[in-house]
Amino acid sequence: MITCIIIEDELPAQKVLKSFLNKTLNIELLASFQTAKEAHRFLQTNTVDFVFLDINLPDIMGIDFMKTLINPPFIIITTAYPDYALDSFDLETIVDYLVKPFSFDRFLKAIRKIEQRVKQIETEPNDCIFLNIDKTLHKVLLHEILYVESDRNYLTFITHEKKYVFIDSLKNWITKLPQHFVQIHKSYIVNLNHIDKIAGNEIHIGKICIPVGRTFKSNFMMKFNAEN
Incomplete structure:
Protein backbone atom coordinates (compact mmCIF):
# COMPACT_ATOMS: atom_id res chain seq x y z
CA MET A 1 0.00 0.00 0.00
CA ILE A 2 1.33 3.44 -0.96
CA THR A 3 0.82 6.03 1.78
CA CYS A 4 0.31 9.77 1.55
CA ILE A 5 -0.72 12.91 3.42
CA ILE A 6 -2.40 16.13 2.30
CA ILE A 7 -1.00 19.56 3.20
CA GLU A 8 -3.67 22.01 2.01
CA ASP A 9 -5.08 24.99 3.89
CA GLU A 10 -8.35 25.16 1.91
CA LEU A 11 -10.85 22.60 3.18
CA PRO A 12 -12.82 22.41 -0.12
CA ALA A 13 -9.57 21.50 -1.91
CA GLN A 14 -8.88 18.86 0.74
CA LYS A 15 -12.35 17.48 0.14
CA VAL A 16 -11.71 17.12 -3.60
CA LEU A 17 -8.44 15.26 -3.02
CA LYS A 18 -10.06 12.94 -0.47
CA SER A 19 -12.92 12.23 -2.87
CA PHE A 20 -10.48 11.37 -5.68
CA LEU A 21 -8.39 9.20 -3.36
CA ASN A 22 -11.48 7.22 -2.38
CA LYS A 23 -11.78 6.20 -6.03
CA THR A 24 -8.23 4.90 -6.31
CA LEU A 25 -6.70 1.59 -5.34
CA ASN A 26 -3.45 1.01 -3.46
CA ILE A 27 -3.27 4.56 -2.01
CA GLU A 28 -3.83 5.13 1.72
CA LEU A 29 -4.35 8.63 3.12
CA LEU A 30 -2.80 8.75 6.59
CA ALA A 31 -3.63 12.34 7.54
CA SER A 32 -4.45 15.82 6.24
CA PHE A 33 -3.18 19.18 7.48
CA GLN A 34 -3.90 22.86 6.91
CA THR A 35 -0.46 24.12 7.97
CA ALA A 36 3.14 23.06 7.42
CA LYS A 37 3.74 23.18 11.18
CA GLU A 38 1.14 20.48 11.80
CA ALA A 39 2.55 18.36 8.97
CA HIS A 40 6.09 18.75 10.26
CA ARG A 41 5.13 17.33 13.66
CA PHE A 42 3.57 14.32 11.93
CA LEU A 43 6.57 13.72 9.64
CA GLN A 44 8.98 13.76 12.57
CA THR A 45 7.55 10.45 13.77
CA ASN A 46 5.93 9.01 10.63
CA THR A 47 7.05 8.22 7.10
CA VAL A 48 4.94 8.48 3.96
CA ASP A 49 5.58 7.72 0.31
CA PHE A 50 4.28 11.04 -1.00
CA VAL A 51 2.58 14.34 -0.16
CA PHE A 52 -0.12 16.39 -1.85
CA LEU A 53 1.30 19.85 -1.24
CA ASP A 54 -0.28 23.27 -1.72
CA ILE A 55 2.29 25.99 -2.45
CA ASN A 56 0.55 28.87 -0.64
CA LEU A 57 0.26 27.79 2.98
CA PRO A 58 -0.55 30.21 5.82
CA ASP A 59 2.71 29.73 7.76
CA ILE A 60 5.33 29.04 5.06
CA MET A 61 5.48 28.48 1.31
CA GLY A 62 5.02 24.79 0.55
CA ILE A 63 8.24 24.51 -1.47
CA ASP A 64 10.25 26.22 1.27
CA PHE A 65 8.79 23.81 3.80
CA MET A 66 9.83 20.74 1.80
CA LYS A 67 13.36 22.13 1.52
CA THR A 68 13.62 22.00 5.32
CA LEU A 69 13.13 18.21 5.34
CA ILE A 70 16.30 16.14 5.27
CA ASN A 71 14.81 13.23 3.34
CA PRO A 72 11.52 14.53 1.89
CA PRO A 73 8.93 12.14 0.43
CA PHE A 74 7.77 12.39 -3.15
CA ILE A 75 5.55 15.42 -3.82
CA ILE A 76 2.54 16.22 -5.98
CA ILE A 77 2.06 19.98 -6.04
CA THR A 78 -1.55 21.22 -5.98
CA THR A 79 -2.02 24.93 -6.58
CA ALA A 80 -4.06 27.56 -8.40
CA TYR A 81 -0.87 29.28 -9.62
CA PRO A 82 0.74 27.71 -12.72
CA ASP A 83 3.57 30.27 -12.64
CA TYR A 84 5.28 28.30 -9.87
CA ALA A 85 5.66 25.15 -11.99
CA LEU A 86 9.17 25.68 -13.34
CA ASP A 87 10.63 26.71 -9.98
CA SER A 88 9.07 23.76 -8.17
CA PHE A 89 10.63 21.17 -10.45
CA ASP A 90 14.06 22.22 -9.20
CA LEU A 91 13.28 19.90 -6.28
CA GLU A 92 14.31 16.34 -7.04
CA THR A 93 11.37 14.76 -5.20
CA ILE A 94 8.56 16.61 -7.02
CA VAL A 95 6.81 14.14 -9.30
CA ASP A 96 3.95 16.19 -10.74
CA TYR A 97 2.21 19.57 -10.66
CA LEU A 98 -1.60 19.80 -10.57
CA VAL A 99 -3.17 23.17 -11.32
CA LYS A 100 -6.59 23.69 -9.69
CA PRO A 101 -9.22 22.88 -10.68
CA PHE A 102 -7.94 19.57 -12.06
CA SER A 103 -9.95 16.62 -13.35
CA PHE A 104 -10.00 13.11 -11.96
CA ASP A 105 -8.22 11.89 -15.13
CA ARG A 106 -5.40 14.39 -14.58
CA PHE A 107 -5.25 13.35 -10.92
CA LEU A 108 -4.87 9.69 -11.95
CA LYS A 109 -1.94 10.55 -14.24
CA ALA A 110 -0.15 12.05 -11.26
CA ILE A 111 -0.90 8.96 -9.17
CA ARG A 112 0.50 6.69 -11.89
CA LYS A 113 3.75 8.67 -11.83
CA ILE A 114 3.94 8.23 -8.07
CA GLU A 115 3.35 4.49 -8.41
CA GLN A 116 6.18 4.25 -10.93
CA ARG A 117 8.61 6.16 -8.70
CA VAL A 118 7.74 4.09 -5.61
CA LYS A 119 8.07 0.86 -7.58
CA GLN A 120 11.45 1.99 -8.88
CA ILE A 121 12.72 2.47 -5.32
CA GLU A 122 11.28 -0.86 -4.17
CA THR A 123 13.02 -2.72 -7.00
CA GLU A 124 16.40 -1.10 -6.35
CA PRO A 125 18.86 -3.60 -4.92
CA ASN A 126 18.81 -3.51 -1.11
CA ASP A 127 22.58 -3.16 -0.96
Whole structure:
Protein backbone atom coordinates (compact mmCIF):
# COMPACT_ATOMS: atom_id res chain seq x y z
CA MET A 1 0.00 0.00 0.00
CA ILE A 2 1.33 3.44 -0.96
CA THR A 3 0.82 6.03 1.78
CA CYS A 4 0.31 9.77 1.55
CA ILE A 5 -0.72 12.91 3.42
CA ILE A 6 -2.40 16.13 2.30
CA ILE A 7 -1.00 19.56 3.20
CA GLU A 8 -3.67 22.01 2.01
CA ASP A 9 -5.08 24.99 3.89
CA GLU A 10 -8.35 25.16 1.91
CA LEU A 11 -10.85 22.60 3.18
CA PRO A 12 -12.82 22.41 -0.12
CA ALA A 13 -9.57 21.50 -1.91
CA GLN A 14 -8.88 18.86 0.74
CA LYS A 15 -12.35 17.48 0.14
CA VAL A 16 -11.71 17.12 -3.60
CA LEU A 17 -8.44 15.26 -3.02
CA LYS A 18 -10.06 12.94 -0.47
CA SER A 19 -12.92 12.23 -2.87
CA PHE A 20 -10.48 11.37 -5.68
CA LEU A 21 -8.39 9.20 -3.36
CA ASN A 22 -11.48 7.22 -2.38
CA LYS A 23 -11.78 6.20 -6.03
CA THR A 24 -8.23 4.90 -6.31
CA LEU A 25 -6.70 1.59 -5.34
CA ASN A 26 -3.45 1.01 -3.46
CA ILE A 27 -3.27 4.56 -2.01
CA GLU A 28 -3.83 5.13 1.72
CA LEU A 29 -4.35 8.63 3.12
CA LEU A 30 -2.80 8.75 6.59
CA ALA A 31 -3.63 12.34 7.54
CA SER A 32 -4.45 15.82 6.24
CA PHE A 33 -3.18 19.18 7.48
CA GLN A 34 -3.90 22.86 6.91
CA THR A 35 -0.46 24.12 7.97
CA ALA A 36 3.14 23.06 7.42
CA LYS A 37 3.74 23.18 11.18
CA GLU A 38 1.14 20.48 11.80
CA ALA A 39 2.55 18.36 8.97
CA HIS A 40 6.09 18.75 10.26
CA ARG A 41 5.13 17.33 13.66
CA PHE A 42 3.57 14.32 11.93
CA LEU A 43 6.57 13.72 9.64
CA GLN A 44 8.98 13.76 12.57
CA THR A 45 7.55 10.45 13.77
CA ASN A 46 5.93 9.01 10.63
CA THR A 47 7.05 8.22 7.10
CA VAL A 48 4.94 8.48 3.96
CA ASP A 49 5.58 7.72 0.31
CA PHE A 50 4.28 11.04 -1.00
CA VAL A 51 2.58 14.34 -0.16
CA PHE A 52 -0.12 16.39 -1.85
CA LEU A 53 1.30 19.85 -1.24
CA ASP A 54 -0.28 23.27 -1.72
CA ILE A 55 2.29 25.99 -2.45
CA ASN A 56 0.55 28.87 -0.64
CA LEU A 57 0.26 27.79 2.98
CA PRO A 58 -0.55 30.21 5.82
CA ASP A 59 2.71 29.73 7.76
CA ILE A 60 5.33 29.04 5.06
CA MET A 61 5.48 28.48 1.31
CA GLY A 62 5.02 24.79 0.55
CA ILE A 63 8.24 24.51 -1.47
CA ASP A 64 10.25 26.22 1.27
CA PHE A 65 8.79 23.81 3.80
CA MET A 66 9.83 20.74 1.80
CA LYS A 67 13.36 22.13 1.52
CA THR A 68 13.62 22.00 5.32
CA LEU A 69 13.13 18.21 5.34
CA ILE A 70 16.30 16.14 5.27
CA ASN A 71 14.81 13.23 3.34
CA PRO A 72 11.52 14.53 1.89
CA PRO A 73 8.93 12.14 0.43
CA PHE A 74 7.77 12.39 -3.15
CA ILE A 75 5.55 15.42 -3.82
CA ILE A 76 2.54 16.22 -5.98
CA ILE A 77 2.06 19.98 -6.04
CA THR A 78 -1.55 21.22 -5.98
CA THR A 79 -2.02 24.93 -6.58
CA ALA A 80 -4.06 27.56 -8.40
CA TYR A 81 -0.87 29.28 -9.62
CA PRO A 82 0.74 27.71 -12.72
CA ASP A 83 3.57 30.27 -12.64
CA TYR A 84 5.28 28.30 -9.87
CA ALA A 85 5.66 25.15 -11.99
CA LEU A 86 9.17 25.68 -13.34
CA ASP A 87 10.63 26.71 -9.98
CA SER A 88 9.07 23.76 -8.17
CA PHE A 89 10.63 21.17 -10.45
CA ASP A 90 14.06 22.22 -9.20
CA LEU A 91 13.28 19.90 -6.28
CA GLU A 92 14.31 16.34 -7.04
CA THR A 93 11.37 14.76 -5.20
CA ILE A 94 8.56 16.61 -7.02
CA VAL A 95 6.81 14.14 -9.30
CA ASP A 96 3.95 16.19 -10.74
CA TYR A 97 2.21 19.57 -10.66
CA LEU A 98 -1.60 19.80 -10.57
CA VAL A 99 -3.17 23.17 -11.32
CA LYS A 100 -6.59 23.69 -9.69
CA PRO A 101 -9.22 22.88 -10.68
CA PHE A 102 -7.94 19.57 -12.06
CA SER A 103 -9.95 16.62 -13.35
CA PHE A 104 -10.00 13.11 -11.96
CA ASP A 105 -8.22 11.89 -15.13
CA ARG A 106 -5.40 14.39 -14.58
CA PHE A 107 -5.25 13.35 -10.92
CA LEU A 108 -4.87 9.69 -11.95
CA LYS A 109 -1.94 10.55 -14.24
CA ALA A 110 -0.15 12.05 -11.26
CA ILE A 111 -0.90 8.96 -9.17
CA ARG A 112 0.50 6.69 -11.89
CA LYS A 113 3.75 8.67 -11.83
CA ILE A 114 3.94 8.23 -8.07
CA GLU A 115 3.35 4.49 -8.41
CA GLN A 116 6.18 4.25 -10.93
CA ARG A 117 8.61 6.16 -8.70
CA VAL A 118 7.74 4.09 -5.61
CA LYS A 119 8.07 0.86 -7.58
CA GLN A 120 11.45 1.99 -8.88
CA ILE A 121 12.72 2.47 -5.32
CA GLU A 122 11.28 -0.86 -4.17
CA THR A 123 13.02 -2.72 -7.00
CA GLU A 124 16.40 -1.10 -6.35
CA PRO A 125 18.86 -3.60 -4.92
CA ASN A 126 18.81 -3.51 -1.11
CA ASP A 127 22.58 -3.16 -0.96
CA CYS A 128 22.43 0.59 -1.42
CA ILE A 129 21.10 3.78 0.12
CA PHE A 130 20.32 7.20 -1.29
CA LEU A 131 21.76 10.27 0.44
CA ASN A 132 19.99 13.58 -0.12
CA ILE A 133 22.72 16.20 -0.54
CA ASP A 134 22.02 19.68 -1.92
CA LYS A 135 18.69 18.56 -3.43
CA THR A 136 20.34 15.64 -5.24
CA LEU A 137 19.95 11.96 -4.36
CA HIS A 138 23.30 10.14 -4.38
CA LYS A 139 23.30 6.35 -4.62
CA VAL A 140 25.85 4.78 -2.25
CA LEU A 141 26.56 1.04 -2.08
CA LEU A 142 26.42 -0.19 1.51
CA HIS A 143 29.41 -2.48 1.21
CA GLU A 144 31.55 0.49 0.14
CA ILE A 145 30.84 2.52 3.30
CA LEU A 146 33.79 2.31 5.72
CA TYR A 147 32.34 4.38 8.55
CA VAL A 148 30.08 7.33 9.36
CA GLU A 149 31.36 10.32 11.32
CA SER A 150 29.33 12.96 13.14
CA ASP A 151 30.58 16.51 13.66
CA ARG A 152 28.01 18.73 15.36
CA ASN A 153 25.08 18.92 12.92
CA TYR A 154 26.88 17.25 10.01
CA LEU A 155 27.36 13.64 9.01
CA THR A 156 30.07 12.30 6.73
CA PHE A 157 29.72 8.92 5.01
CA ILE A 158 33.22 7.73 4.10
CA THR A 159 33.93 5.20 1.35
CA HIS A 160 37.23 4.24 -0.26
CA GLU A 161 36.64 6.75 -3.03
CA LYS A 162 34.46 9.58 -1.71
CA LYS A 163 33.09 11.47 1.26
CA TYR A 164 29.40 12.46 1.43
CA VAL A 165 28.69 15.35 3.80
CA PHE A 166 25.20 16.56 4.75
CA ILE A 167 23.16 17.82 7.70
CA ASP A 168 21.83 14.99 9.88
CA SER A 169 22.50 13.07 13.11
CA LEU A 170 23.85 9.61 13.91
CA LYS A 171 20.71 8.60 15.78
CA ASN A 172 18.68 9.00 12.58
CA TRP A 173 20.90 6.46 10.79
CA ILE A 174 21.71 3.80 13.34
CA THR A 175 18.30 2.20 12.76
CA LYS A 176 18.38 2.69 8.98
CA LEU A 177 21.67 0.89 8.35
CA PRO A 178 22.04 -2.93 8.38
CA GLN A 179 23.16 -4.81 11.50
CA HIS A 180 26.82 -4.91 10.48
CA PHE A 181 26.93 -1.14 10.99
CA VAL A 182 27.54 -0.52 14.71
CA GLN A 183 27.86 2.66 16.72
CA ILE A 184 31.17 2.52 18.63
CA HIS A 185 31.37 6.11 19.83
CA LYS A 186 29.05 9.11 20.16
CA SER A 187 30.54 10.36 16.89
CA TYR A 188 31.10 7.15 14.89
CA ILE A 189 29.28 4.27 13.25
CA VAL A 190 31.56 1.68 11.62
CA ASN A 191 31.07 -1.08 9.08
CA LEU A 192 32.21 -4.26 10.87
CA ASN A 193 33.23 -5.80 7.56
CA HIS A 194 35.98 -3.21 7.08
CA ILE A 195 37.68 -3.44 10.49
CA ASP A 196 41.32 -4.48 10.07
CA LYS A 197 42.42 -4.42 13.70
CA ILE A 198 41.14 -3.85 17.25
CA ALA A 199 43.73 -2.58 19.72
CA GLY A 200 42.50 -1.73 23.20
CA ASN A 201 39.91 1.00 22.87
CA GLU A 202 40.65 1.71 19.21
CA ILE A 203 39.68 0.11 15.93
CA HIS A 204 41.62 0.45 12.69
CA ILE A 205 40.11 0.71 9.23
CA GLY A 206 43.02 0.93 6.86
CA LYS A 207 45.15 3.82 8.11
CA ILE A 208 42.25 5.36 10.05
CA CYS A 209 42.18 4.93 13.83
CA ILE A 210 38.76 5.38 15.50
CA PRO A 211 38.15 5.41 19.29
CA VAL A 212 35.69 3.03 20.92
CA GLY A 213 33.59 4.78 23.56
CA ARG A 214 33.37 3.09 26.95
CA THR A 215 29.56 2.96 26.92
CA PHE A 216 29.54 1.42 23.43
CA LYS A 217 32.31 -1.17 23.80
CA SER A 218 30.28 -4.06 25.21
CA ASN A 219 27.64 -3.90 22.48
CA PHE A 220 30.30 -3.40 19.81
CA MET A 221 32.31 -6.47 20.89
CA MET A 222 29.18 -8.61 21.10
CA LYS A 223 28.16 -7.72 17.54
CA PHE A 224 31.73 -7.98 16.24
CA ASN A 225 32.12 -11.49 17.67
CA ALA A 226 28.75 -12.51 16.24
CA GLU A 227 29.81 -11.41 12.75
CA ASN A 228 33.22 -13.13 12.91
